[in-house]
Amino acid sequence: MAGVALKISAPLRSVKLRSLARVSTIPSLKFHTSHSALMGATVEQFEQAKSRLSTLKNDPGNETKLQIYALFKQATQGPCNTPKPGMMDFVNKVKWDAWKSLGSITQEEARQKYCDLVGSLVAAEGGSSAEVAAQPAASGAEYKSLLVTTEDKITTIMFNRPAKKNAVTIEMYGEIVAALEQAANDDSAITVITGAGDYFSSGNDLSNFTQAAQGGAEELAKSSGEILRKYVQAYINFPKPLIAVVNGPAVGIGTTVLGLFDLVFATDRATFHTPFIPLGQSPEGCSSYTFPKIMGTAKACEVLLFNKKLTATQAYNYGLVTEVFPDTSFQSEIWPRLKAYAKMPPNSLALSKKLIRSVDKEHLLAVNDAEVELLTARWLSDECRTAVMNFFMAKSRL
Template sequence: MTASAQRKGEYKTLLVTTKNKITKIMLNRPDKKNAINLVMYREIMQALEEAAEDDSTLIVITGCGDYFSSGNDLSNFGEDLLEILKNNGNWLRNFISHFIDFPKPLIAVVNGPAVGISVTLLGLFDIVYASDKAVFQTPFTQLGQCPEGCSSYTFPKIMGAAKANEMLLFNKKITAEEACARGLVTEVFSDSAFQGEVWTRLNAYANLPKNSLAVSKQLMRSVEKEILHAVASRECDQLLERCFSDECINAIMSFFQKKSKL
């Protein structure tokens, strides 16, 4: 998509454009490896709400720079704890619900490494295309936390319990090719051809009948929507408990101590 694309709204952490019936939501904190802070969480929800109502056929989420997203911005951990406490975790439930309930085809274009919630959410996308430079990791237990983004349900369903356990319990980092073999990624492209091939394909998809695509997606999602909302609620309850545990706080402190020595 070029600079001639119509820019949507004013965002601090995103670049949102619409062109050729495709709304592209680009995570735009490249200096922070597109780490997700509270502002970005709110802006992603806003962008999805607007995209659900606009004239676009497809919605694409991708990252600016070398990373898709490095996950939660742990530098805001203290601020996030206060927000979690104030809202009893409802903002995170609401965030996940935006993906569960999104009415149009939702496509992830994973341009580089993906960590944490940027990986777990992929189970809620309709298509995931990845560069061969992408890697995927969910280091929850390493940080004293637990899975979110409905991954405690979607990952075992997509890749089987044993492979899901490697990622969600034991923090295994996998390549794009491994993620594709496990069913988390739809297709992998060489990085040099990634943008050209993916966008050629997406532009063709965007010319399919818009309402037919939306109705078909909603029919497929309706079978599990109630389950997904229940899973997201249970995960949020556990995350709330984990975030205030000594185990989690000590793991986060240890993470920053190691980071400061690098």
């Protein structure tokens, strides 16, 4: 999240210092206030406002950017308690003053004011401020666990369960497939998948295992396998450039499908973990093929068989990640680059991807089938049941 704050504040560094020095006090903006202001905006609404902020076409000016920066810091870290920068550090002193001026307002109130301010800016450019402040974007309104938006020829699919670390439920698998189908047929040039909050995705929601344990085991294993098969197929068959913006830790299915993306950008605080074997399971997401191809067999075995968790730098060195960025500047560096990609001729992008991927496509589909078949059998095995039960027991003791 800190990266978003710098995304807003970064333009301040390019302004002449004397112009910032004149901002000795932070004027009070009149916020557009929604009916939910007394309760404060939810985390989901806050994440949506952050996403919408990047769509502004006009520079709102330094004073407004300072207020956005201050509200972001207050919403994510609480009241300012950092030492005041020295008098000669003009830029950071002005930013510190802006944050300090918010006093002791709660993080919930700051989130709401942030949403209201972004909503007002969007409304001033002809958008709907209520849409930003109170609900997901219209294009993603049919999804319960995703935010799906299309701006500047970029369709962004955001996993939107930050309180659950973007764990993937059975229902969410279907939503992601539907969102990919939507993105494949809209007028965007590229598609981006990212996560709301601190995690990219923590993998399967634990409730998926609970449901399987309570129902008819064979039928549930079979149906879960089909859900997984269709989910991975959606990535294999996706026709446009697919880019992962890994904003935090990626676990299980959140890591394995990354081998099917065309680019993977990660913050330096991201980690990558595939804990299948400790749970008596086996690889999925075509990782049994893509990881050895990308990393080499020995390194892939470390990750898939022996539970090695990779740092972002290690994932980059292994070839799984395209580029790693400092968390403080992650968002501000990523999105201008993505917007530049999206300006390229879309048909040329799609046809060139098809050419590059055509060699492996049929093999990937066959690997997916084989992985699902093995996983379905593993889910029904005594070894897997015991491992999952032990996992739940260990969790309950924490």
